[in-house]
Amino acid sequence: MQARTIAVIGAGRIGRAWAIVFARSGFEVRIYDADAGMLTGAIPAIRESVQDLASFDLVDEPVETIVSRIRACATLADTVAQADLVQENIAEVVEVKHAMFMELDRLAKPDALLASSTSGLPASTFTEGLQGRARCLVAHPVNPPSLVPLVELCGAPWTAPATLERARMLYEQAGQRPVTVNREISGFLLNRLQGAVLDEALSLYEQGYAGAADLDTVMRDGLAMRWSFMGPFETIDLNAPGGVADYAARYGGTYRSIAATRVPFEWSAATLEKLDAERRAVLPRNDIEARSRWRDRRLMALLAHRRALKEED
CATH class of the missing domain: 3.40.50.720 (NAD(P)-binding Rossmann-like Domain)
Known part of the structure; x- marks a missing residue:
């Protein structure tokens, strides 16, 4: 080049x-x-x-x-x-x-x-x-x-x-x-998708359905396992024998009922203070920088793994 x-x-x-x-x-x-x-x-x-x-x-x-x-x-x-x-x-x-x-x-x-x-x-x-x-x-x-x-x-x-x-x-x-992104929209694509997940996670936390650690586990050891190498559309395409159309027929009603009961998170100060206290008990503020460095090295390990798999293909 x-x-x-x-x-x-x-x-x-x-x-x-x-x-x-x-x-x-x-x-x-x-x-x-x-x-x-x-x-x-x-x-x-x-x-x-x-x-x-x-x-x-x-x-x-x-x-x-x-x-x-x-x-x-x-x-x-x-x-x-x-x-x-x-x-x-x-x-x-x-x-x-x-x-x-x-x-x-x-x-x-x-x-x-x-x-x-x-x-x-x-x-x-x-x-x-x-x-x-x-x-x-x-x-x-x-x-x-x-x-x-x-x-x-x-x-x-x-x-x-x-x-x-x-x-x-x-x-x-x-x-x-x-x-x-075909036309302008606030937050573009990534932050709108991330915002939707974060909004629901914070709402579930505020309503007392689970603690912060368990909600992080749902993502880290659940959804993120698949989402680390495929997107949401491919995920549902593979989750029903007949693909996306079959998945929608099977689970569309369930997701509509979930949407009807969803409670938006209003970024309330009290909930965020509670969440921050829960996080600081796990990770003191002075350790955030070191943990960020750990995150980066975990991303490097994931990249190295993905590169190795690509070379094998």
Whole structure:
């Protein structure tokens, strides 16, 4: 693949993970953060993460070869000057993103794609009025994108079809699994699906049907076992002899009756305080960072397993 340049704006967890995604796939990466401390710590943190990936045999080159493709830049202009794609990862505030995209539209090459990692803001809320709005889109990853390959691509009404096509090609070249959201919707696909599960889990917890640990077990040792390698549609297709139509005939009435008794969760403070206390009894607040690192290494082990299975196919 011909080397291309990616600009990563924001050197927090998501930005650093994006830098790894592109660098390990052969892209040149320029990373920037307005916070000098965040920028200074970016390369050492990236090196540590790539070393972890190497320990699971999840990179195909030496650690330093990958890290050498990433350069921290002191200015936004220097970061985006040669970029073919700009991946923005700043605060989830419309006004802040709009100001940033105005700068990106002014500073980046005319043919550079301008993508936001926003998890819920439609592109139309922060790209309207830009001269280059046709090249702007959302490219929403899963945290961290270096371990979870899904990226949701969603344009504004004025985003050019060619923008989405080029973006899909670039993310595929970077080893990601892009999906296209056909029109704007708050939360896109992943967070709407996740939100539906979370809403029901919190509602069941609030109503006293089960404790937090048991509800986590239902997901971890139940639904997630299948969902880790197939989606909900394939799951139900395989759960009845005649496929989806047969499943709907058998269980559609049950699901309709469940829906009729569903109680939405209103994010009540009392319930969330109770849940937080239950979680802190299991995991003290000071241990969250270490547990997050454990989660990442479990994801690496899962990726290594999936890679091994793919090689056997």
